[in-house]
Amino acid sequence: MARTISYREAVNEALRQEMERDPSVIVMGEDNAGGAGSPGEDDAWGGVLGVTKGLYEQFPGRVLDTPISESAFVGAAVGAATRGLRPVAELMFIDFMGVCFDQIFNQAAKFRYMFGGKAVTPVVVRTMYGAGLNAAAQHSQCLYPVFTHIPGLKVVLPSSPYEAKGLLIQAIRDNDPVIFCEHKALYDMTGEVPEDSYTIPFGEANVVRDGDDVTIVALGRMVSVAEEAAAELARQGVQAEIIDPRTTSPLDSDTILESVENTGRLVVVDEATPRCSMATDISALVAQEAFGALRAPIEMVTAPHTPVPFAQTLEQLYIPDAQKVANAVKKTMDWKK
Amino acid sequence: MTDPVSTEDAITKVTMPKWGLSMKSGKITAWFVAEGDEVAEGDDLADIDTDKITGALESAGAGLVRRIIAETNEDVPVGGTIALIAPADVPEELIDEAARAAREELDSGAVDEVAGPVLGTVQVDGRTLSYATLGAAEETVLLVHGYGGDKNSWLFVQEPLSARATVHAIDLPGHGDSTKDVGDGSLDTLAGALLGFLEQQGIERVHLVGHSLGGAVVTAAAAREPGRIASLTLVAPAGYGDTINADYLRGFASASSRRELKPHLLHLFADSGQVTRQLADDLMKFKRLDGVQQALDRLLGTLLDGDRPGIDAAALLQKFAGPVTVVWGRADQVLPAANATALGGRAQVTYVDHAGHMVHMEQPSAVVDAVTGALDG
Known part of the structure; x- marks a missing residue:
């Protein structure tokens, strides 16, 4: 049934339920597994704002920490997607897109088109955007129009916990690259979200x-x-x-x-x-x-x-x-x- | 001289009802009574708008409306006092005092949380069945919703009945919070779920109430275990008569957006104003849950045989000798009221004006009266 949870919990629940449902779903990014196993830390930090917390324990080997090299790990996620996995990569802040943009717009976005529809790239790049957290000019931008400009990418902006869960599940099941933009200031927003898995189709306002x-x-x-x-x-x-x-x-x-x-x-x-x-x-x-x-x-x-x-x-x-x-x-x- | 204790007791507080699990507050859109009016039990007092639906609040007792506490368009938390009813001989000072206390409670927002239905689950045939229970009286009533509905569709019925009985509303397999897998989707499978629920709950005797598909399901359950069933109340039941709106059913099942769904929902009500955006939204949210589309498609095969009804409940009813009451909206566009003739002399049929297929939402008192009649025997 629907209960009231936060936007952060809704994203986490979508990841958890899809990882339970489909063993090809993996999570990767900076500090997604950080802290786990070190003295005093039983669980991973779950990324910079704790969105993936708890997944490391539940899915051993499927939550990967990456070096601080967006070009490398977003590229790895895109490559893994072409080989049968469904990676969800966390690009910590959308402001860092510049260092991995080629992997997204020239590789992931083009494969289906350039290989005559025979290649699928079911990768999701989760990324945080937006001002309001006093994080200054390099960590607060709304760069989703840049991604929207690129044919071959799907770009998602959930506005509430209900939207966050249903759109993320849809994103993971989608066979095209999806840029999933989470507003930092919405993580503590609460709302009614069904416990069961559900999807919200793309392109429906x-x-x-x-x-x-x-x-x-x-x-x-x-x-x-x-x-x-x-x-x-x-x-x-x-x-x-x-x-x-x-x-x-x-x-x-x-x-x-x-x-x-x-x-x-x-x-x-x-x-x-x-x-x-x-x-x-x-x-x-x-x-x-x-x-x-x-x-x-x-x-x-x-x-x-x-x-x-x-x-x-x-x-x-x-x-x-x-x-x-x-x-x-x-x-x-x-x-x- | 009057005893002050008993006169205070004579003041009945009319409170904001809790219609459905998620209702936190309601807005009075119209008062039908004024201070000084005499009211009887069952009289409409006010129209109340929840975020889901608008319904009429009926008086639970008789007396004189002494004070209206909540104004039109005021948002009142569930359980907040909205009016005071008392006999004429209760002194004004006591009424004033009670009115002041009620007003202060509303203004401060310190209204005690009202205990709504208690939620529970049982395991039957490998499925989780969800239900909501209200009331604690000796007799037991089980409410069974229709195709695409859920336990919340009884929101206007469960509360008034809870004074007389322990009232369970269940989610059939494929619906609400129950497991979405419906197996073969047959009437027998659904009836088995109901009987499994009764078994698990240790309910040996029950009054079954079923709407639409639920009407056919309760009939099938009564045919299988007639000794357990005290009475049947069928609300616009499926499986009786030879007319069914197959276009509506297929349209409801296939609609993949609110925009596609809304025109079909207009067939459910006599008053198209009942088809709110919230109703369509809630149904779309349900339809988008994993497994629901498959469940609805499977059950569609049970409900329909081509364009004709796929269920013959009338034949099953012959195996049940207990009392049967039928309530049907005259403006039903899904299963027309003329289908009731298939029940012949077997049941007492009440035709309800200003009600479509969702008669228990549009004219809930007709359904409450029918079930109360069954409880009275």
């Missing part, structure tokens, strides 16, 4: 809230920010529909377009920097496919085009909040030609 006045498309952590804004807007008589795309590749454009056809207004909320982002991508989609339905210019609520500041006050200012979302919605509501 979730309508988080129904509304007829404005469509808010929000990604990852921004879904709960949008909900907070929508609750305040409802008190002022504005009913916002919130759409969580859940995966940026594939993207469920139908659900977004149908909603905008109904509301006539679009606000996209994205924690990533604004240039070449999901915010611009979704805005372009709607401008192209639903222009006739629009009753106001599209609004984007994003981070500014700067690195993530270290100073806490500036970091808080950097991240889109409910007030900024509500302001953007009001702008679309008040707009006159």
Whole structure:
């Protein structure tokens, strides 16, 4: 049955259940097995934020510690996937993608296409993203648009514990490379999650809230920010529909377009920097496919085009909040030609 | 002169009910009574909106509505006092005092947690069966849901019945929190699960209540062990009559997204407003559990023979001589109420207005009354 667990526990449970179900699933990454066996440590640290804790004990030999060499271990995971394993590699922070990007975009993403559909690469790269933990410019970015840009990759942004578990199980069972992006600030978020295994298909947006006045498309952590804004807007008589795309590749454009056809207004909320982002991508989609339905210019609520500041006050200012979302919605509501 | 102790006892607190395991609070969307109104047992007091569904709260007793405590649209925790009912001779001061205490309790949020149904599991034929129990009275009632449903579908029925009986609601194999493997998916397998539950629980005599597929399952169980079954209450049961909405069943089974599912769900209710996003969401979450799709497909083969019903429960009923009561929504679009004629003179049939296939959700009092009648013998 469904019980309330955290986002961190939901990710852990998905890994555990898939490792129980399928012996070809392995977990690898920096400090995933770290600490285990050393004096005073019975269990592994479970990665830098403890997400894989407990798996080392339960699955001997299937939770691998790797050197601090993303290029090597992501490459190893990709290679192992082509040879029949289903590796889940933990790229500690998405900010480190630069040192292993060739293995992902030029190798994993291309095999199926270049080998005429005969090669499958069922690898999952779990990675942590996002600001809010005061971790400075090299550990706080939202780089998922870069992965979304690459054909051949599937890119997943779970916004809640329920989404985290179902999307990760789907990612592990999927035969294509999947970049699974976990927001660091969501790990302690709790929610109802079924005990049984389940999957959420890729490319199906979730309508988080129904509304007829404005469509808010929000990604990852921004879904709960949008909900907070929508609750305040409802008190002022504005009913916002919130759409969580859940995966940026594939993207469920139908659900977004149908909603905008109904509301006539679009606000996209994205924690990533604004240039070449999901915010611009979704805005372009709607401008192209639903222009006739629009009753106001599209609004984007994003981070500014700067690195993530270290100073806490500036970091808080950097991240889109409910007030900024509500302001953007009001702008679309008040707009006159 | 009145005894102050007994007059305080004469004040009945109407509290926010717990409809379903996950309900923490509810919102009163409309009051049907005002202060000073006389109410009888079973009168509708208010419409209450949970995060799952809207239902009417019925009065558990008779008296005068002395105070309305919770306002329309106020979120009230389960167990919070929303109104006071008392005879006219209870003095105003006592009512004021009770109202003040109730209001303070709501404002402080310090409402005692209400004990909801107790969850349990049993092992039958290698499967785990999940159930929820409410009430502790001597007689036992077992509620059995329909195709694609679960024990929570009895949320409006289990609570009122729990005053009269120990009421179990079970998840059939393939459903709810029970093991998803349904074996051959036959009626016999499902009935075996029910009888196994009774055996494990040491229940020697039980009133069975079944909705839709569950109606056929309880009939099959009664045919196998008639001595154990005190009565049958069949709510829009499958297996009677020759009409079944095969398109609905296939559509429900094959829908792979909320968008595909929602139009099919409209066939379940007389009032389409009952098909909330939450209902569709919860059903999709169920359908996405590992093993559920296979279970639903297998059971579809039991329910259907081409476009016709695949179950003949009427034949099985001949093996059971005990009392049978039938409740059917007049607006049922899945198993039309005309199917009830197949029961001939064998059962007392109640046709319910403003109710579709989910009569126990839309007009729960009709089902509660039928089961209460069975308990009264």
